[in-house]
Amino acid sequence: MPIRNRGGRSAAFFDLDKTIIATSSSMAFSRPFYDGGLITRSHALRTAYAQFLFLVGGADERQTTRLRDSLSDLIKGWEVAKVRQIVQETVHEHIDPVVYDEALALIRRHQQNGRDVVIVSASARDVVEPIAQLLGADAVVASELEVKKGFYTGEITFYAYGEAKADAVRALAEDKGYDLSRSFAYSDSITDTPMLDAVGHGFVINPDRQLRAAAAHHGWGALRFKKPVGLHSGPSTRSTVATVLVAAAVVAGIILLARAGRAEDD
Numbered sequence: 001m002p003i004r005n006r007g008g009r010s011a012a013f014f015d016l017d018k019t020i021i022a023t024s025s026s027m028a029f030s031r032p033f034y035d036g037g038l039i040t041r042s043h044a045l046r047t048a049y050a051q052f053l054f055l056v057g058g059a060d061e062r063q064t065t066r067l068r069d070s071l072s073d074l075i076k077g078w079e080v081a082k083v084r085q086i087v088q089e090t091v092h093e094h095i096d097p098v099v100y101d102e103a104l105a106l107i108r109r110h111q112q113n114g115r116d117v118v119i120v121s122a123s124a125r126d127v128v129e130p131i132a133q134l135l136g137a138d139a140v141v142a143s144e145l146e147v148k149k150g151f152y153t154g155e156i157t158f159y160a161y162g163e164a165k166a167d168a169v170r171a172l173a174e175d176k177g178y179d180l181s182r183s184f185a186y187s188d189s190i191t192d193t194p195m196l197d198a199v200g201h202g203f204v205i206n207p208d209r210q211l212r213a214a215a216a217h218h219g220w221g222a223l224r225f226k227k228p229v230g231l232h233s234g235p236s237t238r239s240t241v242a243t244v245l246v247a248a249a250v251v252a253g254i255i256l257l258a259r260a261g262r263a264e265d266d
Contacts, residue, residue: 008179012110013169013195014137015187016121016128019205020103021095022228025123025131028098032090038078075124076154080147084126091130099135101227103186103205107135110184116176120169120185120195122161139176141168166194186223196220 017024033039075083107117116138121128125142132140146155160168173180181200185192188205193214196202202220204211215222 008173008177008182009114009116010182010184011116011118011138011173011176011178012107012183013118013120013141013185013199014103014107015185015189015192015195015205016119016123016131018188019186019225020100020107020119020135021131022098022100022225025095025121025127028094029087029090029127032086032094033083036082036086038083038086039074072154072156075145075152078152080126080150080152083152087127087130091134095131095134098228100225101229102223102225104135106186107137111136115184116178118169118172120160120165122159122165139172141165141172162191163194165192166198169195169198190214193218 014020017026021028030039110117117136118139118141119128119132119135119137120141122143124145125140126145128140128142141160143156143160144158146153146157158164158168169185170180172178173183180198183199184201184203185196185199186203186205187196188207188211190211196204197218202215202218204215204220204222205225207215207222212222214220
């Protein structure tokens with residue numbers, strides 16, 4: 001049930017991956033992480049496959065958990081300052097072209113109506129915050145990674161997923177004075193049911209059959225986002241860039257897979 005802070009201001013809570021952007025925020029930076037020497041070619045291959053599953057909707061909760069665990073192992077020992085630098089320097093290149101036009105319009109509409117916009121994502125804060133700044137969001141809820149002596153330990157101290165994501169939204173609402181009964185939330189994932197249920201106005205994005213059924217049961221609205229048009233380019237160029245990026249990711253994955261197969265045959 002939504003928290004009722006009568007008289008408080010309202011907010012709009014947006015899931016990030018496949019809700020605001022047409023891809024995974026964590027995996028969007030796999031190429032610059034590879035170029036920066038943080039991941040190997042075999043890691044890049046596994047990331048490309050995981051990205052493919054994510055894009056086609058084939059990653060269920062069990063696979064998502066496995067992906068989380070593998071990413072946790074992957075980042076162990078990475079220098080925090082280097083990761084932040086790479087994300088900050090490449091966020092425009094890798095995130096700009098894949099922002100949904102409809103999501104951006106919704107964000108601006110909520111802001112014009114005096115609502116804070118909060119990005120709520122299971123991705124790590126060091127990835128989400130630069131994207132939130134790019135979008136002009138007011139606050140962030142994201143997963144937290146343990147850091148010791150300037151390096152990631154591989155431990156996830158808070159995973160913004162499922163019920164934990166909804167709990168974080170409620171805690172932020174209490175801290176900021178948001179009236180959740182008057183607030184909005186948007187997500188493409190059935191795992192965000194608790195967050196959508198925590199507000200007065202929940203909306204599902206590009207729902208599959210399971211999510212459509214949940215929306216009908218809970219009385220949520222349903223929206224279709226089709227245009228990853230970016231932030232700064234012209235309409236025709238933006239769509240082309242987004243298509244090329246997705247196609248390039250799939251082709252890169254196929255090429256790496258073929259090379260790996262040849263290596264095993266030799």
